[in-house]
Amino acid sequence: MIEFKNVSKVYASNGAHALDNVSINIAKGEFVFIVGSSGAGKSTFLKLIMREEQPTSGSIIVNDMFLERLKRRKVPYLRRTMGIVFQDFRLISKMTVYDNVAFAMRCVGKKSRTIKKRVPYILDLVGLSDKANDHPSELSGGEQQRVSLARALVNNPALIIADEPTGNIDPEMSYEIIELLSEINKRGTTVLVVTHEHDLVKSFGKRVITIDDGRVISDTADEEYVAI
Amino acid sequence: MSSLGYLIKEGFKNIFNNRMMSLASIGVLISCLVLTGSAIMLSVNVSDIVRSVGDTNETKVYLSDDIEKLDAVYKKAEFLKIENVSEAEFIDKEDAIKTLRDKIGEDIYANMTGAGNPLPYSYNIKMEDLTKYDETLQKLKAVPGVESVSSQREVVKRLTSLSALITMMSFWIILALAIISLFIISNTIRMTMFSHRFEISIMKSVGATNNFVRVPFIIEGIFIGVVSAGISVGLLYVLSDAVIKAVKTILPFPYTPFTSIMWYIIAGFVGAGIIVGVLGSLVSIRRFLKREGNEILGW
Secondary structure, eight states: OEEEEEEEEEOTTTOOEEEEEEEEEEOTTOEEEEEOOTTSSHHHHHHHHHTSSOOSEEEEEETTEETTTOOGGGHHHHHTTEEEEOTTOOOOTTSOHHHHHHHHHHHTTOOHHHHHHHHHHHHHHTTOGGGTTSOGGGSOHHHHHHHHHHHHHTTOOSEEEEESTTTTSOHHHHHHHHHHHHHHHHTTOEEEEEEOOHHHHHHHTOEEEEEETTEEEEEEOGGGOOOO | OHHHHHHHHHHHHHHHHTHHHHHHHHHHHHHHHHHHHHHHHHHHHHHHHHHHHHHHOOEEEEEOTTOOHHHHHHHHHHHHHSTTEEEEEEEOHHHHHHHTHHHHOHHHHHHHSGGGOOOOOEEEEEESOGGGHHHHHHHHHHSTTEEEEEOOHHHHHHHHHHHHHHHHHHHHHHHHHHHHHHHHHHHHHHHHHHHTHHHHHHHHHHTOOHHHHHHHHHHHHHHHHHHHHHHHHHHHHHHHHHHHHHHHHHSOOOOOOHHHHHHHHHHHHHHHHHHHHHHHHHHHHHHHHHOOTHHHHTO
16 A cells, blocks of 8 residues: 655755655555654655655655656546545635535546535535535534545545644544544545654554654554654 | 536636736736737738828829820830830820819910920839839830839838838737736736635645646636737727728828728637637646645745
8 A cells, every 4th residue: 555665855955854764564454653753754754655745765655656657647646546634624714514525526527416426425424414514614623624534535545644633623522533534444444644642642552653853763553652 | 527617617716706806917908909909900001001002103104295196005015015014004195284274273274285285195104013113114214205204112112111110010019018918817827826725735635637727727817818809809999990080081091990800800819818818827827736735835
């Protein structure tokens, strides 16, 4: 599903070594937490997966695509295989909940008929059927993040990437969001959650990859994880 | 197809949401197109006038006083034999004096008819190619019985160079205005794009192709171009009609009305509107589409 082989990333603009010889394997259907302090290299790791950045050296395979060989015009098709959940939700304020979710389907050219069937189903899955006509400003942080999750899920991606999904919501809601991601994972979707909330990570007992100073310093399963 | 419908709708939404900027650029574009149209009209009319002056500018060939009328009439064949002479019209000296009747008055005219006529027999000569004017003139002079030759060659020369100058100036004006139009449209679209950067970043993150992102902005560009073209044609129609009417009273020439070149102008303006719209939007999107993720948002 995701394979990093000796990947290093040095930003040409400031010479910063964001990742240093990182090798990671994440199999299909896994649920993985990526933890690390700010500036550790987590964001670069995600950018490389989404092909927003390219590695300085090493090779990356995501959803069977060799990213170093992937042509620029093919990048959208890579991104269609993944759904992204952002810390700040990134919902379009002038659109309703329904339209925000439908937007992701319109962007990939789905037919209106398909959109009309799929969006209510996904909103039901994240428990927001009754909020379909609300605007994001009328929702709580947790609800907004569920809309963001619904948008990430609506195109039925093989991989969900959640970048600090609980960073802007209260702790109770945070558990709910991770629970929801866990449910989605049980249905077969690979889930990658980037976070720095150690309590949350510990309580779910999943695989945890710790990145520090651009290197993977631990890759453990469930209870072995100790916060650095 | 369902995507295209959605994208067209989005394009029109952009125009409406960004209406002040759209209106401003339509306004400036109309000014550019009306100036362009005026330059075209001026250029077309000046060259038409030059052509008509050139056409009527017959070279006059005067025959010797002692030549008999019959001999004078037979000279026509000799003139027509000269290369580049397309027409040779015989002017009887009786007819020539008649044309002066009003100017010279009845009394003098009465003395000048018949044997008292001081005018010679003459010919109006038309040439096919004015660039061979001088050598044709020499050949005409060499015909036996030709006394003198006169023409308004200098007037034509000056008008031709004036027409060339106006055409050249029009070309540069049109070119400058086209560049200004391109700049204005691309700037308007850049503003729209900037206000939509958040949506664009989401579009790219969910896997929208660059073409999908582009289409609404291209539609916005085309709309601005075509609407400006339409209004400009209407304005030019009214303006040129009024200007021609006014100028005709001072300089009575056969002017080319706007309607006779209207369809070319419509086709040209709409075509230019579409090209400038598409180019303007492509120029402004190109740099934007190269950015990724938070770069789009300027973070």
